[in-house]
Each structure stands twice: as C-alpha cells, then as structure tokens.
Amino acid sequence: MNNEHGQFEERRKKEIEYDKNQALKMLREWIEKLPDEVRDRPFFYHGTKEFSPMQLLAEVEEYTEEGRKIIDSLREVRQRAEQIREGR
Numbered sequence: 001m002n003n004e005h006g007q008f009e010e011r012r013k014k015e016i017e018y019d020k021n022q023a024l025k026m027l028r029e030w031i032e033k034l035p036d037e038v039r040d041r042p043f044f045y046h047g048t049k050e051f052s053p054m055q056l057l058a059e060v061e062e063y064t065e066e067g068r069k070i071i072d073s074l075r076e077v078r079q080r081a082e083q084i085r086e087g088r
Helices: 001-032 052-061 065-085
Strands: 043-044 050-051
Touching: 001 043, 001 052, 043 052, 043 065, 050 052, 052 065
Parallel strands: none
Antiparallel strands: 043 050
C-alpha cells in the first residue's frame, strides 16, 4: 500500500511539473508577442486581482497560490483547445 502511495505521489509531482512548464511556455510565448511597453502594465484580471503579464509569469515561476490558480486555468484552456482540435 505504501509503495502505491509513493507511486501516486511521484506521478502527481510529474503532472504538476508538466502543467507548470506548459503554463510557463504559454505565458512566455504570449509575452514575447506583446510590445515591450505593455509587458509590465497591469491589465489582466485573474479572480479579483489585476496583474501585468510579467507578474503572471512571476507568480507561476514562484509557484505561489495565485500561480497555481493560473496554472490550473491555463491547463483547462490547453485541454479545451486539444478537444477542439480533435473535434470533440
């Protein structure tokens, strides 16, 4: 039983790391396309908080509570985009 729990925890850690890396990739690609003058300007709302693109990136990089929420949101976007591509 303990071995199963350890395997579950290991899989979960890998899933979390994958989701974080995917979120970082998505944010960096988006930020790269933005004009320099708007990268630090707060204009994105997540929940009740306002963030600049660079603040969003920092939250995810630091894996803060807000960063985890952003990762979850971006995972949902990524999964929905995959479903649309697959025609579901």
